[in-house]
Amino acid sequence: MTVKSEYNVIRKKGKTKLRIVPYFLVAIVFVALVASADAYSIGLSKNTDKGTYSVGETITYTLQVANTDTVYNCTLNVTDTYPNGTVEILDSSLLLEPGTNETYQRSYVVQAADVGLDKTVRNVLKVEGVNANSEEISATAPKSSSVLSPLIAIMKTASLDGSCPGSDPLTAHLGDTVTYCFTVINNGDVNMTNIEVTDDTHGAITLTKTSLVPSASTTGTLIHVVTDSDIPSITNNATVTASTEDGALEVTDYDTCTVSVTALDGIRVEKTASPTEGVNGTEINFTITVYNLQDDALSPVYINDSLPQELVFVSATDGGENNSLWVNWTINSLAASSAKTVYLVARINVTDSSLGTLTNHVNVTGNSTSGIITNETTADVRAYTTAPTIVGMVQSSDHPLEGENVTITTHVTDDLGVASVNLTYTNRSNYVTTVSMNFISGTIFDGYWNATIPGQPAFETLTIYVTACDVTGNCTSTLPHLKHWSKDLSSICPWGNKSRIYPAVQRYIPGPNTGERTPAQIWTPYFRSSLCRWA
Numbered sequence: 001m002t003v004k005s006e007y008n009v010i011r012k013k014g015k016t017k018l019r020i021v022p023y024f025l026v027a028i029v030f031v032a033l034v035a036s037a038d039a040y041s042i043g044l045s046k047n048t049d050k051g052t053y054s055v056g057e058t059i060t061y062t063l064q065v066a067n068t069d070t071v072y073n074c075t076l077n078v079t080d081t082y083p084n085g086t087v088e089i090l091d092s093s094l095l096l097e098p099g100t101n102e103t104y105q106r107s108y109v110v111q112a113a114d115v116g117l118d119k120t121v122r123n124v125l126k127v128e129g130v131n132a133n134s135e136e137i138s139a140t141a142p143k144s145s146s147v148l149s150p151l152i153a154i155m156k157t158a159s160l161d162g163s164c165p166g167s168d169p170l171t172a173h174l175g176d177t178v179t180y181c182f183t184v185i186n187n188g189d190v191n192m193t194n195i196e197v198t199d200d201t202h203g204a205i206t207l208t209k210t211s212l213v214p215s216a217s218t219t220g221t222l223i224h225v226v227t228d229s230d231i232p233s234i235t236n237n238a239t240v241t242a243s244t245e246d247g248a249l250e251v252t253d254y255d256t257c258t259v260s261v262t263a264l265d266g267i268r269v270e271k272t273a274s275p276t277e278g279v280n281g282t283e284i285n286f287t288i289t290v291y292n293l294q295d296d297a298l299s300p301v302y303i304n305d306s307l308p309q310e311l312v313f314v315s316a317t318d319g320g321e322n323n324s325l326w327v328n329w330t331i332n333s334l335a336a337s338s339a340k341t342v343y344l345v346a347r348i349n350v351t352d353s354s355l356g357t358l359t360n361h362v363n364v365t366g367n368s369t370s371g372i373i374t375n376e377t378t379a380d381v382r383a384y385t386t387a388p389t390i391v392g393m394v395q396s397s398d399h400p401l402e403g404e405n406v407t408i409t410t411h412v413t414d415d416l417g418v419a420s421v422n423l424t425y426t427n428r429s430n431y432v433t434t435v436s437m438n439f440i441s442g443t444i445f446d447g448y449w450n451a452t453i454p455g456q457p458a459f460e461t462l463t464i465y466v467t468a469c470d471v472t473g474n475c476t477s478t479l480p481h482l483k484h485w486s487k488d489l490s491s492i493c494p495w496g497n498k499s500r501i502y503p504a505v506q507r508y509i510p511g512p513n514t515g516e517r518t519p520a521q522i523w524t525p526y527f528r529s530s531l532c533r534w535a
Contacts, residue, residue: 044140046061046063054190054249055149056110059107060107061080061105061106062103064103066100067097073095075096076091077094080104080123081126083114083121115147120147121144123145126138149190150190150242152240154255155182155255156183158172158178160172160177165183168258170258172226172260172262174262179222180199182205184240186242187214188251190244191214191245192245193243195240199237199238200238207220230261232261234258234259235256238254238256266293266294267364267375268290271288277382278383280383284311284346285345286343286379287343288342289339290331292335292366295336297333298368301340302331304363305327310349312346313344316344317342318340346360350385354383357381357382357383359378362377363375363376386474387469391410392411393411393466395408400455402455402487402488403455403457403488405452408437414445416472417470417471418447418449419470420469421436421466422467423437423453426462437451449468465480465481
């Protein structure tokens with residue numbers, strides 16, 4: 001009969017019993033079969049000189065096979081499987097008397113190819129054999145050791161506006177200025193230094209940093225102006241090298257970037273936006289420049305800008321005319337090898353469903369001696385929203401008496417519109433109440449809201465704050481403040497020329513000696529009380 005386990009296997013003639021002690025990936029791994037009156041046990045142990053290693057470092061394994069039985073000896077075949085898969089026979093016929101053991105010591109140099117996805121290397125000790133009672137024995141003891149992995153990665157991209165990272169591939173035209181972007185990341189778990197990047201066309205690249213801790217990055221750029229020789233495309237290779245701080249290991253990586261080059265038919269348009277993002281109501285300034293790349297004048301040149309619905313026309317220079325979602329210019333003549341720049345202002349006007357990237361298209365058409373030539377481009381603007389602003393909050397009474405209602409009025413603004421305003425108050429027993437505030441005036445973009453707190457018992461104190469949320473779920477709250485309700489003492493201070501006071505104020509009269517004061521009875525004419533005073 002055969003009994004199997006991920007831990008070990010014992011084959012016995014007749015009755016079979018299995019005892020399992022799980023192994024753990026720590027400094028010592030131990031797998032054993034627990035002995036009993038009619039079962040045979042073998043013990044394996046394995047440890048290393050430390051727990052964590054680096055690639056190129058030597059692991060020293062100490063392996064032990066023990067006959068933990070008290071009755072029978074055994075004869076075993078002992079093997080050890082190294083992290084690279086190599087199997088070494090440690091003993092082909094190891095004879096162990098009851099209570100004895102055999103110890104082996106082996107060394108292994110960690111290779112980068114040995115490291116698994118869990119950043120460990122695995123070694124397995126295995127024994128197979130038979131005891132004097134003809135019982136078959138099979139047991140294994142795996143050992144995983146953590147490995148620090150030095151790694152480096154490079155990403156190369158390109159852009160036409162100088163921003164990084166750019167894209168790969170990129171389409172450019174003759175005369176365009178291309179910015180190549182190099183980003184190097186330490187994606188290992190050891191510090192890396194002596195980081196160098198080389199471009200196969202442009203040579204060494206200057207980086208902002210040449211040493212990186214794990215997960216950190218460094219960047220570099222270079223500029224290239226597109227020429228005829230770049231047609232139809234340019235593919236550049238970038239290579240990064242780096243070494244560990246002790247210089248023992250060097251790692252490398254590479255990436256490519258392709259720029260496709262289009263030969264224009266003599267006209268090009270460029271468009272930029274400033275700012276490139278904003279909340280509702282932000283005005284965006286677009287700059288549109290048309291280039292005549294021909295040797296002859298273009299006459300006329302038409303510029304047609306298409307605004308998305310979320311960008312509302314404000315103004316345009318040089319006679320630009322707004323027609324619904326279009327803004328159009330007519331340039332009577334554009335001289336050879338010259339350029340013309342016009343400006344457009346548009347305001348962001350979005351709803352919660354149209355937040356994000358707004359793309360503005362422009363195309364140009366020029367009449368030349370050889371016919372009509374065109375070009376087009378785009379500029380993107382990101383529309384976002386912020387939480388509402390609670391401008392202020394007023395109360396109907398700053399010092400309410402017991403039982404007196406207090407109305408809280410708050411002024412709230414938001415670029416997309418306020419969806420809800422809530423008033424929350426907590427009493428001294430930590431009982432929390434939240435009520436919806438009522439919209440009373442203004443608009444959801446700039447309006448006033450109120451709610452009433454019912455009168456509270458004397459000496460009650462509430463912690464109060466207001467929360468406002470917009471239509472996208474962005475919320476903001478005021479800082480909590482305390483509201484105290486005082487005791488109403490008007491019933492014991494009925495005189496019109498006196499007012500309530502709590503607590504009583506101690507008064508003094510001059511003493512017998514100069515500068516001396518002595519306590520006097522609190523002055524309460526007509527009524528012996530410490531709770532009233534003259535108004």
